[in-house]
Amino acid sequence: MNDVARRARVDFALALRRQWAGSLYPALVGQAGADPDRASVHAAPVYPWFAWLERSAQKMLWRAVEEAVDATDAAGAEDALSASAPGLELNPDLRLPAWYTDVDIHIQPGGIWRADRDALVYEAGAKLVMLGENDDYAFHTLFTDTAVPDRPYERIVDLGCGFGKSTRPFKRRWPDAEVIGVDLSAPVLRLAARRTAGLGIRYVQADAADTGLPAGSADLVTATMLVHELPPPVIAGVLAEAARVLAPGGLLRVLDFHPTGDVVRDLALVEHGDRNNEPYLPMLFGTDCLALCADAGLADARWVAFDERGAGRLETTRWPDRAEWHFPWAVLEARKPEDARA
Ligand SMILES: C[S@@+](CC[C@H](N)C(=O)[O-])C[C@H]1O[C@@H](n2cnc3c(N)ncnc32)[C@H](O)[C@@H]1O
Helix, strand or coil: CCHHHHHHHHHHHHHHHHHHHHHHHHHHHHHCCCCCCHHHHHHCCCHHHHHHHHHHHHHHHHHHHHHHHHHCCHHHHHHHHHCCCCCEECCCCCCCCHHHHCCCHHHCCCCCCCCHHHHHHHHHHHCCCCCCCCCCCHHHHHHHHHHCCCCCCCEEEEECCCCCCCCHHHHHHCCCCEEEEEECCHHHHHHHHHHCCCCCCEEEECECCECCCCCCCEEEEEEECCHHHCCHHHHHHHHHHHHHHEEEEEEEEEEEECCCCCHHHHHHHHHHHHHCCCCCHHHHCCCCHHHHHHHCCCEEEEEEEEECCCCEECCCCCCCCCCCCCCCEEEEEEECCCCCCC
16 A cells, blocks of 8 residues: 555545534534434434444554554655653652553553554544644643743653653743653653654653652642543542642642533534544543542642643633534642642
């Protein structure tokens, strides 16, 4: 298969997803009726196609992306990624938890932690998460620029940093801060170190619930797209660890999903967890993260909406009306009280 054919396969899978979001989802909303519930959504004639296409297009996408990556730099990447890099702190003794390794997250074959090729495939797939509109750092930059107060930070910790896409915008905005990305997967951290070489970012292989970073050492802890991938007890552990690592007065900013109150949209989000191999995602909506923050000693915890196509962080939990399917992004924000013990 030549490059044109490979590109066409990716474009085809992406076009299917756009069709799913832009046509099938509005059709589902229309057919579910004026006062929809779970039963009326499932009874809608378009529902079987809606459900089938979500999973099938995602599988197609991974296959197309894998082929494209294999044909480009993956073969030569192993050595480059495996080389130690400045700021890269891997832990060969770290035991990855079974809840993490048992799931092929997002249906990516084999997950993102076995080999360096997995990280490259994940990176290519991540460009397509927002229907092809996330191939630069715009989404993550919007979060950094609108959800984090404009003040100096000395140490910023990005939990579940992946290949550094969420970490880099913090270093860009606060170049004098020490910026640390934490992740379980060695391959994604090696890729992160490669992609952000020369920026002085530290990458630490650790569980976000047990980072090994000193208590009270950070003035900002963030996590982007992490908590919906965690079982509820691990969410509690991660929030407790964030509170431990934060210095008094420090801030927590988490970007993830939150129910909107719209029955069809919220059901589609919950079922996305099943269809996209994200088994812990539905559990997030039964988890009281605000109470977990309070238990961890964090104050003023709240969720606010995040409009990734507009202003970014909003002051409310109302999202702008949109006919098409979109993820209801939201920011969980909290702070460690000034009078807390470090
Ligand atoms: C959806 S990705 C998001 C990556 C990055 N924050 C971004 O926005 O591009 C979730 C990341 O969290 C990592 N992860 C999942 N559970 C973790 C845990 N308990 N501790 C540290 N990292 C974790 C995964 O390996 C993956 O790289």
